[in-house]
Amino acid sequence: MTSQRLPLPTRDGVGPSCVGLPQGPWPTIAEFLVERFPAITREAWMARMEASDVVDEHGVPVTAQRRYQAPLRVYYYRTLDAEVHIPFDEQVLFQDDQLVVADKPPFLPVTPTGKYLQESLLVRLKRKLKLDDLVPLHRIDRSTAGLVLFSVRPETRGAYQAMFPERRIAKHYEAVVPWRPGVSSVPGTYRSRLVDDDHFMRVKEEAGEPNSETRIAVEQMAGGHALLRLSPVTGRKHQLRVHCMALGMPIVNDPFYPVLLPPDSDDFDKPLQLLAKSVAFQDPVSGELRSFTSPRSLALPPR
CATH class of the missing domain: 3.10.290 (Structural Genomics Hypothetical 15.5 Kd Protein In mrcA-pckA Intergenic Region; Chain A)
Structure with a gap:
């Protein structure tokens, strides 16, 4: 290619x-x-x-x-007259001739969108690393913090992109939620059918054949909250956020679920408590086993 x-x-x-x-x-x-x-x-x-x-x-x-x-x-060239600065820094965890692995802060979009241009992870990394061909291999929500993988070389990009639909990459997230004792799917697996909501920014569940699946485990509990380990088997939009809400445990500080907050309501002191914590895969180009972990961590609210 x-x-x-x-x-x-x-x-x-x-x-x-x-x-x-x-x-x-x-x-x-x-x-x-x-x-x-x-x-x-x-x-x-x-x-x-x-x-x-x-x-x-x-x-x-x-x-x-x-x-x-x-x-x-x-x-x-697209330009913006004014752009809100996101006061958090990304971190490059790994870089070679094929891949860049970055740790994204909350509130920063992966790619330019809407009112965000320079204040996007992709543009920040292109400027910092001087890599004009850099392309994200997947996305995480603007509100979500954690790991994002980027392709450096167009010639090998397809091999890395194929890992995601073929489910040859293991991804694990952490989330802080209000604990609800007796939830049958925790620990366990939750499946449901996700479709677009009436509001274009959200998705919802409906009856029918499941098209989304998340494995859920509890890592810690304290003071009425739990730290969950979420392992998405599928990669639907807002899957983890909707699954937690459906179980009666909406992720702390979620601006979309269960209530959609107005635009421009970012509170930098209250980031969404969802973290893309780790990824592991066999490199399709080198054959090496690779594993990356975000240095960020989530803490349960004080009692």
Whole structure:
């Protein structure tokens, strides 16, 4: 597998964004971009074009007067006028020619999204390590802290990505929950069917064939709370958070479950008590057995 170079280079850790031009009535590419992205002013697009920061898939600059043509891909740099700083640092635990293993703090997204661009784990690592081809092999929620694996080389990326759907990687999480005595699935295995909720940010359970599975064990108990060890067999969105809630033990400080808190309600003093603690796998390229553990830890609330 060869790496296809993009027509714009990575800038300050951020690669170019891409939009495909559909068939349509726009007289110029600029008119399409203004309509397609209403949050970006016409003046901002004109300034980007004057700086040659908008190009087509062949690297040809898109000017304000360039006639519309489709199909065509257009590349540009995404920018944010203001970005909230996440006051926690990531840590690189391992790096070689194939992999980077990082320990992510809570509140920091893995990749740029919404109002987060520079304040994402991927962009921070690209800047720090000078690795423009770095790509996450999996994701954890913005609220979740812990381990994230990254691929360094496009040529071997597919071999590492295949570990996840083929379940050749063991992942373990820790979570602090209010303890509910007598829960039949603890210790044990909990299975359910997860589907999209009415609110796009959440998922919910429904009757039917289970499509999610989590193994659950208790590591500590004190003062009405428990520290759980969660081992996801499947990797559904918000699986661990929804499973704990379904058992009557929602994870402490969860901003989504059971109640969805308003946007912009981050409380840096109350991070979600969910930690991607460890991963283990046989390296598909070198054949080595690899195991990584987050140096972070969760503590039960004081009695």
